[in-house]
Amino acid sequence: MKQHSITAAPADAEARKSVAPVVCYPTDTLPRPNLAAYREIRSDLELTARVVVPPREAECWTVPAGHFCRILSFEGPQVGDLNLFNAHDFNERLYTGKTRALNGTHVGLGDQLFSNLPFLRPMATITHDTLDWYGFDKFGGGVHDVIGTRCDPYTNNLLHEGSQYHHCCHSNLTRAFARHSGKSPREAEAYIHDVLNVFMCTGFTRDTGQYFMKASPVRPGDFLEFFAEIDLVGCMSACPGGDCSTEHSSDRARCYPLVVEVYRPMRLPVGWTMPPRNGYDGSHGL
């Protein structure tokens, strides 16, 4: 439990607390994608790859720039922990912190997924989400968060002394990325980063601000779709938490596979060009 406060509130406490918030990053200067142009080309797509991610395992796949990628629920409710890499430079990868700062805690239709510094550019644009009806529930929960990290065996060991569970998302992603990249598992582990929690339903408790999860509303046939802005390698784990209604980091939850499909459109979105690396000169004033 969190400690109760020990400092007496000042006389103007209520006035200080009632100051209205301002959004940290005003998004009116953020270049927004032309969603209509992306969606216009979705009607004529050719399936080019299909990957099944087994339960409590992870798989990698590639998505060429200008292609669509769908992550589909299959057989039963299941959460996926997604990493994204630039296919030509694995040092450029999904930056959930800045994606969260720019879009909000959960991502959906029209949001862009950004890469880390110094690259900071859109890697993918979300073009369809069959769970977009969910919004935020009465607990403050939403779907597809960029606030979680990924379940990992180190935290599990911290919380359950002596535990050596090997199928946390972090380990699954490490093994899959090692296979894909040819790197040793030790080397590959350093590339695994905080995830987009596909289909996971999460939020922060209103009273204590703690990260919570609840049963995912996803059902077989639901999917999240994005357009690849650059050549991508995706890597996703079918979380050992299954629908994340109770626990993760164990073999107790019911888990299902996830399916990934890659589609080639017949043409590119009108006006689309591949986003360049970030335009800051990198000199830091030196």
Ligand SMILES: [Zn+2]
């Ligand atoms: Zn997990």
